[in-house]
Amino acid sequence: SRDEVHYFGAGPAPLPTAVLEAASKALLNYKDQGIGLCEISHRSADANEILADAKSALKTLLEIPDDYEILFLQGGGSGEFSAVVTHLVGIWVEKRRLRAQEDLTVALADGKEPGSKDDLAEKVFARLQKEVAEELKLDYLVTGSWSLKASQEAARLVGQDKINVAIDSRKSNEGKFRTIPPESEWSLTKRKREGGPGSALVYFCDNETVDGVEFPRFPTLLEPHQEDEVDNDQTLVVADMSSNFISRKVDVSKYAVIFGGAQKNVGNAGVTIVILRKSLLPPTINVASPDLLRRLGIAVAPVVFDWPTIAKNNSLYNTLPIFDVWIAGQVMKHLVESFGERRIGGQEEVSTQKAHALYSTLDDYPDVYGVVPDKSCRSRMNICFRVCGGKADKEKEFIGGAEKRGLLGLKGHRSVGGIRCSNYNAVTQDGVQKLVQYLSDFARSAA
Numbered sequence: 001s002r003d004e005v006h007y008f009g010a011g012p013a014p015l016p017t018a019v020l021e022a023a024s025k026a027l028l029n030y031k032d033q034g035i036g037l038c039e040i041s042h043r044s045a046d047a048n049e050i051l052a053d054a055k056s057a058l059k060t061l062l063e064i065p066d067d068y069e070i071l072f073l074q075g076g077g078s079g080e081f082s083a084v085v086t087h088l089v090g091i092w093v094e095k096r097r098l099r100a101q102e103d104l105t106v107a108l109a110d111g112k113e114p115g116s117k118d119d120l121a122e123k124v125f126a127r128l129q130k131e132v133a134e135e136l137k138l139d140y141l142v143t144g145s146w147s148l149k150a151s152q153e154a155a156r157l158v159g160q161d162k163i164n165v166a167i168d169s170r171k172s173n174e175g176k177f178r179t180i181p182p183e184s185e186w187s188l189t190k191r192k193r194e195g196g197p198g199s200a201l202v203y204f205c206d207n208e209t210v211d212g213v214e215f216p217r218f219p220t221l222l223e224p225h226q227e228d229e230v231d232n233d234q235t236l237v238v239a240d241m242s243s244n245f246i247s248r249k250v251d252v253s254k255y256a257v258i259f260g261g262a263q264k265n266v267g268n269a270g271v272t273i274v275i276l277r278k279s280l281l282p283p284t285i286n287v288a289s290p291d292l293l294r295r296l297g298i299a300v301a302p303v304v305f306d307w308p309t310i311a312k313n314n315s316l317y318n319t320l321p322i323f324d325v326w327i328a329g330q331v332m333k334h335l336v337e338s339f340g341e342r343r344i345g346g347q348e349e350v351s352t353q354k355a356h357a358l359y360s361t362l363d364d365y366p367d368v369y370g371v372v373p374d375k376s377c378r379s380r381m382n383i384c385f386r387v388c389g390g391k392a393d394k395e396k397e398f399i400g401g402a403e404k405r406g407l408l409g410l411k412g413h414r415s416v417g418g419i420r421c422s423n424y425n426a427v428t429q430d431g432v433q434k435l436v437q438y439l440s441d442f443a444r445s446a447a
């Protein structure tokens with residue numbers, strides 16, 4: 001039964017039992033209406049209330065400033081790999097278009113540019129084409145399998161030549177993702193203040209689920225810079241927080257976009273959450289028109305991933321899975337109630353404590369266990385290690401023994417092997433204690 005098992009899978013992942021019990025009732029008969037949550041319209045008053053409650057709980061937990069929008073979408077984290085690119089590149093083009101139009105209008109009127117007003121549109125286009133060819137860059141910090149995938153999707157949408165891989169942590173680690181190289185080694189596209197063109201976005205994955213690598217803090221190099229503001233060249237920082245969403249404090253104001261699939265810390269697979277700076281939406285700024293983007297050879301977002309459309313429709317442009325939003329809302333409300341004023345800081349303490357218990361046990365037996373990532377960037381959420389140097393029979397024995405004790409979901413990702421223990425919010429202290437005990441018992445028997 002559920003009480004006899006602890007599940008450490010990487011996602012989908014455990015949900016609080018109380019939420020699932022309430023969900024099973026809500027599925028059959030929501031609020032005593034004789035009809036279940038999956039059967040009601042996403043446009044009903046109930047659905048709107050569910051959406052508003054989920055947004056409000058998230059806003060409270062992460063202390064999201066008022067100048068940020070919260071969107072709920074489908075398509076998973078992978079869908080957002082694409083949406084990030086189409087949106088922020090679309091804005092990059094629009095900003096350049098507005099500037100070119102302004103400059104060239106003046107230059108034509110002053111006679112500094114040959115031709116007449118009628119030539120303006122083509123002149124603007126020619127300048128944009130040149131700027132896209134020479135200056136459009138997207139910076140990616142590749143520290144694991146998911147940021148790698150995101151960078152590959154960006155290359156597919158706008159062309160490999162536009163992608164600047166500012167770091168690839170495999171390079172200094174025999175092809176393995178194990179570290180986050182020091183910032184002095186990052187080769188970010190130079191911003192205007194440094195004499196460069198600036199990048200359309202800087203992307204990183206805050207927690208790499210497959211490789212167990214997590215950014216210990218917000219990178220200093222990406223901190224907001226006053227001079228960038230004067231130049232209207234702020235670094236637009238994008239973070240994939242799919243696997244460490246609502247597990248620690250985040251200064252949202254430093255990010256242009258934060259996104260994450262729900263199926264790890266927040267809920268079940270089916271909804272993706274995007275937290276987006278409102279100044280990156282109309283009426284402040286538009287994405288360049290689809291016609292212009294097409295002419296420039298840049299991908300246009302399918303409408304279901306078009307953030308302005310989703311924002312304008314309060315995430316209800318098309319049918320949103322309201323049941324999934326309800327689950328996420330319940331999970332977040334539960335955290336708000338549990339931690340009160342401490343907000344997500346309360347969850348952060350618990351997560352850190354659980355992770356510490358696991359890592360310190362692994363470190364106690366260096367002859368048996370080897371943690372994969374470097375100490376400086378060990379994930380609190382996905383604890384990746386090898387048993388007996390990665391000997392296949394020993395790792396199989398480890399997993400078999402764990403299963404006998406009801407400790408499930410410990411197999412590492414198929415691309416890297418080994419063991420992965422996911423320590424998401426709903427993994428209980430009791431579950432972690434049992435795993436700690438097993439780690440010690442196995443190590444002693446293997447010694």
Ligand code: PMP
Pocket residue numbers: 011075076077078079146205207208209210240241242243261
């Ligand atoms: N980013 C991260 C960090 C992930 O862990 C995952 C999925 N495990 C994804 C993106 C992709 O998410 P999805 O499967 O929802 O597209």
